[in-house]
Amino acid sequence: MAQEADFKCLRxxxxxxxxxxxxxxxxxxxxxxxxSNSVRRVKEQKEAPGKK
Amino acid sequence: xTYSEVENVTGYIGNFxxxxxxxxxxxxxxxxxxxxxxxKVCPSCTPDEYQMGFSTRKGIYIPFPQAVPSSYLIDMxxxxxxxxxxxxxxxxxxxxxxxxxxAKDEVVTVDVGAIIVAxxxxxxxxxxxxxxxxxxxxNVITSxxxxxxxxxxxxxxxxFIRPSDRTRPKSIGFIQCVGSRSxxxxxxxxxxxxxxxxxxxxxxxxxxYPDTDVKVFYMDIRAFGKGFEDLYMKSKDEGVHxxxxxxxxxxxNPETGNLxxxxxxxxxxxxxxxxxxxxxxxxxxxxxxxxxxVRQLLTLSRTSDGFLMxxxxxxxxxxxxxxxxxxxxxxxxxxxxxxxxxxxSAAAARANVIxxxxxxxxxxxxxxxxPDLCKYCGLxxKVCPYKAITPxxxxxxxxxxxxxxxxxxxxxxxxxxxFDSISMRHFTDAQIYAQIDxxxxxxxxxxxVVFACNWCSYAGGDFAGISRLQYPVSNRLIRTMxxxxxxxxxxxxxxxxxxxVVLVSGCHFADCHYIDANRQTQLRVEKLWDKLEKNxxxxxxxxxxxISAAEGQKFAVVMKAVEELRQKVTxxxxxxxxxxxxxxxxxxxxxxxxxxA
Amino acid sequence: MVRADGAEDxxxxxxxxxxxxxxxxxxxxxxxxKFAETLPDVAVAxxxxxxxxxxxxxxxxxxILEHKxxxxxxxxxxxxxxxxxxxxxxxxxxxxxxxxEMTNLREHCSWVHSTDRVAxxxxxxxxxxxxxxxxxxLESQDETExxxxxxxxxxxxxxxxxxAALDLGDAGYQVYLVEKEPSIGGIMAQLDKTYPTxxxxx
Numbered sequence: 001m002a003q004e005a006d007f008k009c010l011r012x013x014x015x016x017x018x019x020x021x022x023x024x025x026x027x028x029x030x031x032x033x034x035x036s037n038s039v040r041r042v043k044e045q046k047e048a049p050g051k052k
Numbered sequence: 053x054t055y056s057e058v059e060n061v062t063g064y065i066g067n068f069x070x071x072x073x074x075x076x077x078x079x080x081x082x083x084x085x086x087x088x089x090x091x092k093v094c095p096s097c098t099p100d101e102y103q104m105g106f107s108t109r110k111g112i113y114i115p116f117p118q119a120v121p122s123s124y125l126i127d128m129x130x131x132x133x134x135x136x137x138x139x140x141x142x143x144x145x146x147x148x149x150x151x152x153x154x155a156k157d158e159v160v161t162v163d164v165g166a167i168i169v170a171x172x173x174x175x176x177x178x179x180x181x182x183x184x185x186x187x188x189x190x191n192v193i194t195s196x197x198x199x200x201x202x203x204x205x206x207x208x209x210x211x212f213i214r215p216s217d218r219t220r221p222k223s224i225g226f227i228q229c230v231g232s233r234s235x236x237x238x239x240x241x242x243x244x245x246x247x248x249x250x251x252x253x254x255x256x257x258x259x260x261y262p263d264t265d266v267k268v269f270y271m272d273i274r275a276f277g278k279g280f281e282d283l284y285m286k287s288k289d290e291g292v293h294x295x296x297x298x299x300x301x302x303x304x305n306p307e308t309g310n311l312x313x314x315x316x317x318x319x320x321x322x323x324x325x326x327x328x329x330x331x332x333x334x335x336x337x338x339x340x341x342x343x344x345x346v347r348q349l350l351t352l353s354r355t356s357d358g359f360l361m362x363x364x365x366x367x368x369x370x371x372x373x374x375x376x377x378x379x380x381x382x383x384x385x386x387x388x389x390x391x392x393x394x395x396x397s398a399a400a401a402r403a404n405v406i407x408x409x410x411x412x413x414x415x416x417x418x419x420x421x422x423p424d425l426c427k428y429c430g431l432x433x434k435v436c437p438y439k440a441i442t443p444x445x446x447x448x449x450x451x452x453x454x455x456x457x458x459x460x461x462x463x464x465x466x467x468x469x470x471f472d473s474i475s476m477r478h479f480t481d482a483q484i485y486a487q488i489d490x491x492x493x494x495x496x497x498x499x500x501v502v503f504a505c506n507w508c509s510y511a512g513g514d515f516a517g518i519s520r521l522q523y524p525v526s527n528r529l530i531r532t533m534x535x536x537x538x539x540x541x542x543x544x545x546x547x548x549x550x551x552x553v554v555l556v557s558g559c560h561f562a563d564c565h566y567i568d569a570n571r572q573t574q575l576r577v578e579k580l581w582d583k584l585e586k587n588x589x590x591x592x593x594x595x596x597x598x599i600s601a602a603e604g605q606k607f608a609v610v611m612k613a614v615e616e617l618r619q620k621v622t623x624x625x626x627x628x629x630x631x632x633x634x635x636x637x638x639x640x641x642x643x644x645x646x647x648x649a
Numbered sequence: 650m651v652r653a654d655g656a657e658d659x660x661x662x663x664x665x666x667x668x669x670x671x672x673x674x675x676x677x678x679x680x681x682x683k684f685a686e687t688l689p690d691v692a693v694a695x696x697x698x699x700x701x702x703x704x705x706x707x708x709x710x711x712x713i714l715e716h717k718x719x720x721x722x723x724x725x726x727x728x729x730x731x732x733x734x735x736x737x738x739x740x741x742x743x744x745x746x747x748x749x750e751m752t753n754l755r756e757h758c759s760w761v762h763s764t765d766r767v768a769x770x771x772x773x774x775x776x777x778x779x780x781x782x783x784x785x786x787l788e789s790q791d792e793t794e795x796x797x798x799x800x801x802x803x804x805x806x807x808x809x810x811x812x813a814a815l816d817l818g819d820a821g822y823q824v825y826l827v828e829k830e831p832s833i834g835g836i837m838a839q840l841d842k843t844y845p846t847x848x849x850x851x
Contacts, residue, residue: 010581010592011613026574028561028598035606036613038595040581054828058804066797072827102839118851119832162825165798168817170810172835196839203841205851252844279845342829346804367730381809382836389808389843389850396809400816407799407822416747416790457795478747483786490782491775499775506729514727517756525762525772528779529753531728608761 011036054081054121059159061349064460065376066165066412076155077125078134079112083150084123086114090142090151091124098130100207104197106215107207112142112151117205126151166376166403167350169360170396171343173382176231176238176335184227184333189304190216191311192331195226195249202256212260214330216309221264221329224257225313226250227299228270232336241357243336244386247274250334251287258290267293267326269315277390295324302331337386350377353508353563355602359385370399373507373565373601378402417461417478417533423451425473432465432474435536437567441465462566463537467576479532481539488546491528496550497626500527500614503542505535505570508559508600515604516611523608524615527555534558536569540576540583543594547584548633552621553593555614560598570598587632593621659690661784662718663777664709665754666700666725672759677770681724681754684774688781692716700725701734709735710742719744720784724752724777745789752780802827807835 005020009031016032020041029039053074060071079090094110102109102116111130114123132138134153143151175196178186186192191214193201204210214221228246231238247270254266273294275284288294299315305327313326339358347354352372353361360383363371370378378399381392406412421432421441428446440458444450451473454465466474472481491499504510510531516523532538535558546554556577558570574596581591595617597610663685667673678696685694693716697705700723712718721744723735728751736746754773762769799822803814806828814826826833837843840850 010595011617026571026578028574034613036595036610037598038592040578040591053825054806054833055831056827057829058802058827064795066795068798068802070802070825072825077831104839115830115832116834116838118834118838120834121832125831162800162802163798164800164802164825166801168801168803168810168813170803170805170807170813172805172807172809175836199839199841206841248844252842252847255847256842277845283845283847364730378813380813381805381807383805383809389837392807392809393812396812397816399809400813400820403801403813403817404820404822406797407801407817407820409797411794412797413792413794416792418793456793477790478787480786480788483783486782486786487779490779494775510727511729514729514753514756517727517753517760520760520763522764523761525758525765525768528772528775529757530779 006042007039008042009034009036010038010040015042055125058346058349061167064414064458066406067457068164068167068376069161070164070167071159071161074158074160076157077123078128078152078155079124079126080150080152081121081123081125083148085148086122086124087147088114088124089145089147093141093145095139095141096130096132098127102200103207104194104200106197106200166378166406168378168380168396168399168403169343169346169350169352169372169383170380170399171340171346171383173386174338174340176243176338178230178333178335180237181230183301184230184299184331185302185304185311186333189302189309189311189331190214191221191304191309191329192302192333194230195246195253195332195334198253198332202253202260212257214309220261223265223328224267224330224332225311225326225328226253226266226268226332226334227313228268228273228334229298230333230335231338233271239336239338239357241386242274244274245388246334246336247272248277248280248283248388250332251275251280251284253332254287254292255283255290258287258292262290265293266291267295267328269295269297269299269313271296271298277388295326337382340383343383348562350374351565351567352377353559353565353600353602357385359383361602370395370402376406414457415461415478417476418456418459419454419461419463419465420475420477421452421454422473422475425471426451427471427473429470431468431470435464435468435569435572437462437464437569460566462534462569463532464534464566464569464572467537467539468572476537479537481542484530484532484542485545487530488542488549488551491530492546492549492551497552497621497623498526498618499551500553500555500618501546501551502527502529502555502557502614503535503538504529504531505537505558505565506531506533507565508563509535509557509597509607511601512599512603512607515601516607517604519604521604521608523611526615526618527611534564534566534569535573536566538573538576540580543580544583544633547589547593547629548635550626550630552626553595553614553618555595555597555610557597557599557610560600563600587629589629589632590625592617593629657719659720659785660692660716660718661688661690661720661722661781662709662712662716663688663691663694663722663724663781664700664705664712665694665696665777666705666723667696667698668725668755668759669699672725672754675759675763675766675769676754676773677766678773680770681773681777685722685724685777685781688778690720690785691781692718701731706734706738709738713739713742713744719748720787721749722752722777722780722784723749724754724773724780726755727751727753727757747790748784748787750780750784750787752776799823800825805835806830806833808837810835
């Protein structure tokens with residue numbers, strides 16, 4: 001199943017979608033724009049805030 | 053052990069434990085005397101891999117007449133089947149009764165002190181280069197196929213013929229650098245062997261069939277080894293035409309099967325057309341695809357060309373980055389027979405250094421758990437990539453212990469422990485805090501704190517230096533063995549002390565020298581991003597980069613990028629960060645980590 | 650954590666290497682040396698032309714003995730290159746090899762900041778300061794000895810693997826040669842003749 005999620009590059013600010021599945025995390029990712037590995041998943045609002 | 057594969061490797065230098073799967077041959081290799089009676093009765097056929105598919109072999113076969121071991125085997129994909137046994141004609145005729153359809157794969161474990169990786173290479177498949185028409189035109193073959201056609205042990209017993217009409221070609225062309233030295237398709241590197249291989253082929257052709265017209269289309273001839281230039285001159289003296297220029301197009305004359313090659317002769321600057329009866333593509337070498345399993349088991353790295361990386365390109369060219377592992381042959385880079393043999397002997401000599409000693413010392417960088425501080429949470433046991441920490445028992449209050457010989461010193465347990473009960477010898481928390489202090493107690497606003505792992509990102513920095521790549525001066529590196537050593541508290545401490553930007557860097561996931569310890573690095577950085585954001589700190593100020601030892605270029609780019617980010621961090625921002633991260637009264641920083649665990 | 654030598658006074662020796670002109674061309678090494686003298690617990694700071702060369706190493710040993718140094722910082726090149734060299738050097742003068750710290754002035758400073766001597770020198774000073782800070786907290790370590798299994802594994806039975814296995818076998822070790830295919834020989838066995846001698850491959 002090809003699940004996807006939103007990601008944001010913390011170097012250049014580029015937002016993009018990339019394959020994502022909680023089972024296979026962590027994954028090495030690179031920003032398609034600037035190639036930085038500082039790629040952060042944009043979490044959905046409804047996700048349980050209690051965890052943090 | 054032939055027909056065998058390495059399935060698992062554990063342990064460390066001097067003490068590897070290797071699991072090997074010996075695939076079932078269905079023929080007892082010790083008993084088989086290679087009489088060949090079985091082959092005559094075998095009804096199933098498949099293309100013969102050894103002959104590059106120019107002939108067929110049976111389901112029961114010997115790979116080639118001189119094979120070692122000199123024994124037949126059954127390829128179950130071609131055999132009519134053993135479950136249930138569908139045919140068994142071979143079994144009936146085998147006088148020595150050495151065929152066993154019930155044979156099973158055998159798994160053996162061996163203990164070794166040193167490992168030599170000589171997994172070899174693959175050969176480039178030129179199908180994607182459609183201008184050359186390989187697979188479209190029958191008379192376009194690769195240099196590997198040429199070898200079989202000219203070999204006395206080949207499908208034609210050395211009578212050199214072309215595929216379309218089985219006649220001897222009177223004009224033959226070779227195209228060089230197929231799959232090599234191209235940034236667009238194939239590979240950017242020079243495959244080393246193809247020039248000399250073609251020269252050899254032309255000499256063979258002129259030797260066997262002096263009347264053959266032989267042409268070589270090339271961009272440079274690289275004949276730099278001992279005796280190589282002589283052979284090149286011999287080839288030229290014997291009348292081989294060397295045309296400087298790689299063909300742009302190959303067309304087939306459908307009537308004759310001949311090939312019309314269009315090429316710009318760069319010496320004369322003219323477009324030429326050559327009609328040839330056979331065209332040989334001198335294909336390059338590729339890193340071996342199926343070597344990835346071995347690479348990961350031994351935690352080896354690849355250079356950017358995909359071949360296995362040596363410990364140092366000049367001073368340790370046969371040592372792998374993992375201690376006790378050595379590289380030989382085309383696994384490391386494309387090379388010819390002589391160079392393979394040379395490197396293999398060098399690797400054997402290097403392995404000998406280990407094997408000849410009864411004892412070795414390991415670097416004193418291992419972890420130590422203080423049982424008095426331990427709260428038996430077991431996180432360290434979970435994150436240890438080497439299973440070097442004994443299980444914990446919360447009920448019985450048994451603290452885990454580090455198995456010193458198995459611990460490689462990555463420090464990810466030390467970073468994970470919420471109670472500061474693990475100390476890393478030679479990379480203690482106190483030492484690292486002192487380094488952060490030293491960086492930030494003057495002009496902190498001008499500096500970027502960089503955590504760099506010894507094997508990749510720090511080495512990438514070394515490579516940037518060796519390459520004289522210039523980058524901004526703002527970075528200050530703190531070397532740890534693995535990025536997994538970087539505790540979240542180190543990062544927070546740096547921000548608390550006024551760091552504008554912090555970078556955590558390590559090996560690419562596939563290259564981690566501690567199996568997968570850097571996965572923990574990423575998880576910790578992701579948590580830190582959340583934490584920073586929650587505290588109103590821009591997560592951008594914490595950067596994460598994977599930089600291999602070969603990526604000097606990337607190291608320089610990253611140093612420029614973090615400097616650009618640093619310039620955007622305002623003094624107010626830094627002050628705010630210091631305030632919100634200031635330790636709460638009476639609480640040690642340890643508490644934060646503990647509550648999030 | 651208690652330092653093994655807690656009672657002892659810290660005496661750090663800093664050895665700044667010019668590396669010919671590799672470092673000295675873009676870093677004012679004398680200024681770095683002078684700065685090092687001002688750092689806490691630094692007993693002596695010395696400039697060498699080539700610290701890794703024999704005279705340089707002799708000087709480290711001499712200073713260790715004369716100034717009773719118990720921590721050594723060598724500000725030269727990458728520890729990935731010369732840490733073993735200097736560890737052995739200090740050990741020969743009676744200092745535990747883990748009490749050595751290196752500052753990578755060459756790969757991480759002079760070579761990569763070759764156009765701004767002032768800025769490179771400032772960074773170099775800072776780097777030495779960071780190293781001294783770490784060196785002050787270094788502790789003696791004893792290396793663990795591990796046994797060695799006197800057998801070898803060779804993965805791959807092509808020409809390289811065969812040669813390596815034969816050599817190790819001739820040296821008297823038991824060798825496991827693992828080949829994926831049914832026969833050893835590899836790609837070389839598929840070749841007809843081989844250059845430059847034009848003889849058979851098998």
